[in-house]
Amino acid sequence: MNTLLAFIAIFSVLVFVHEWGHLYFAKRAGILCYEFAIGMGPKLFAFERNDTIYTVRLLPIGGYVRMAGEEPEQTTIRPGYEIGLVFDNQQKVTEIIINNKSKHPEAHVVQVEKIDLIHELFIETIDDETGETVRYEVHEKAMLVQDEVAQINAPWHRQFGSKSLPKRAMAIFAGPLMNFILAFIILIGLFWGFGYNTNQISPVEGSVAAESGLMEGDTIVAVNGEQADEWQHLVNLISERPNEEITVTYERDGEQQSVTMTTDTDYVEEIDTERGVIGIAPMRANDFLGAVSNAGSEFVMMATSIFDTLALIFTGEFSLDYISGPVGIYNFTDAAVAAGLYNVLWFAALLSVNLGVINLFPIPALDGGRLMFLGYEAIRGKPVSPEKEGAIQFVGFALVMLLMIIVTWNDISKLFS
Template identity: 60%
Template sequence: MNTLLAFLAIFSVIVFVHEWGHLYFAKKVGIMCHEFAIGMGPKLFSFERNDTVYTIRLLPIGGYVRMAGEEPEESRVRPGHEVGLVFDRNQQVTEIIVNNKDKHPEAHVVQIEQIDLVHELFIEARDEETDEMIRYAVSDRALVVEDEVAERIAPWSKQFHSKSIPKRAMAIFAGPLMNFVLAFVILLGLALYQGVRLSPEVVVSDSPDSKTAIQAGLETGDVITAVEGAPVSSWKEMTAEIERYPGEEVTIEFERAGELKQTTATLGKREIAPGKYQGVLGVHGISEFSVLGSIEKAVNDIYRTATSIFNTLGLIFTGQFSLDYVAGPVGIYNFTGQAVTQGWITVVFFTAMLSVNIGIINLLPIPAMDGGRLVFLGLEAIRRKPIPREKEATIGFVSFALLMLLIIVVTWNDIHKLFS
């Protein structure tokens, strides 16, 4: 149960922050957003606020913000339809009742001859009583009501494609950006809470992890001054040098009680990406409170995670890539369970790392991802005309279908690994 709650909490926070980035910046540049959704599939819960419907959906495999005009929309009100019109005091249409007109006795029933709810905002209709053709002005905040569910119309000035390329790009890029912001805030908070290791003064414990340091003769309180001849003056410099020599014997210079000493150590090694390792000495540092040090640590953690992800993705081009290097919802659930057993700090750190992963994956130039949409905007800027929306929508749909297929395959692989 703890794993399930942690998984849902992590998923909800990461997806919420990502989609909130899209929503906030889209609205900032004047784009109407019809829906803000957490999850996919059937709707579990919803409410409406400021022209946007906020929904929680069943399947925890993502979320979305449905921006007006971002994809070709089929009008639900067309010439030949019989609809009910509700007017304001200025005789502008404020509601268009598509069906169940008997529930709206105040509505004036007409048969539509012509309609434009995007540019000119009008309805031309033949009055049933007089058979006269009348042109009605439509309010730019009019509602289309179908099955008693109302959705505000989206005039051209509020649609995605009416905005400049930089504004559209910002609305798209804001999602992954907020994933990096979330990771930074989490990691900064953890660093401020736990402290950061500034000095190369080491702590050697009795645990198996310190076996290499013990065999090298290091003791708690020793201050490492050089690794393999390279001077170090901080914990960051020391660990960077140690990581360069996985599994190798290195010379370590250190200071003990004011006296300079030297020893050799055969380092352990830690796999950080498929086929890539870091050297490990098996010492811990002394944590100190430092705002600047915490900021630096948070940035370095994000950088290391991003580098590891790109190294793994790079294996695609070398033919060394394996499905075992990626995880779907089941795999993430499994990792969440492992984090829960190690305590809340590990769970919070895992959340930050997963947020970085999702931010980077979303920026890949795949049409179904934010990165793919940014590519289309780049092509539009180069061509000085947009890619035909039908073609963009078709490419996006095919890519999304392939992405769902990949998720299914990865999920099956995750399940297989659980029971193998």
């Protein structure tokens, strides 16, 4: 049960932050957002505020912000249609009843002669008695009611396409950006609250480091002349030199000294490789500036590791086992929960970074694909036609869903292997 709750909590927070980024910058640009959804599938909970419906849906596997103008409007009223009109005190149309007009006796039923709900916001009809044209002004927040479901009308100035290219790009990029910010904040909190390893060392008795004269409290600053800024960097510099002579520069009592030693060799069975070791353990600290520095390094490592995995495609070493869907992530969550709070938060930061990076891939249906279309528009000087973009996005979405199914099936297969 703890794993399930942690899984739902982590996914919900990551999706919420991602979609909130889209929502915040879209609204800031003046774009009407019909819905802000956490989860997919049937609605569990919904409320409306500032022209946006906020919903929580059954399946905790994603979310979305539905912006006006991003997809073709589902409701189209053409000349010849009979509709019902509801007016405010200034005789502006506030509700347009498209069907089931008998359920709205308060509505004035007319036949449409001309209509513009995007730019000029008017409806024209012909008076049955006089034969004269009657023009009604439509309120910019008029509601369209179809099948007893009301949706606010979206004038052009509130649609996605009406905004400048930078504002549209920011509304899309903001989702991954918020995931990056969240991950960085989590990492700062971890390193500040739990502490972090430093290059100030404690040599293991009888080790190469101890026999070379290194003492507890020494701070290693370089290996073979290459600066070692943080513990993990120091470990990497030593690990990549098994059974080699190295020069270690360290600081003691404010003075820098150097010593030469030959590394020992440690075999790592999990990755079938040897690494260099000298027998040192890190001393820990938890100051804020150090936490920020370590969080930055950890963030970069997380963000770039996914590209290391993808690079295996070109070497022929890539396997589906290197990526995970919801089932695999659930299993990792279970392991993190068993290991404690630190590991749960670290895993949440890793997922947040990966969610941001993957969403920026130039694949239709992802944020990166949408940014790709905007980039094409910037170069070409005009946008791709909505029909072509919609078709490409549909194909991209189908391919992403297919990949998710394959990865999920692979995850399930591993459970029974």
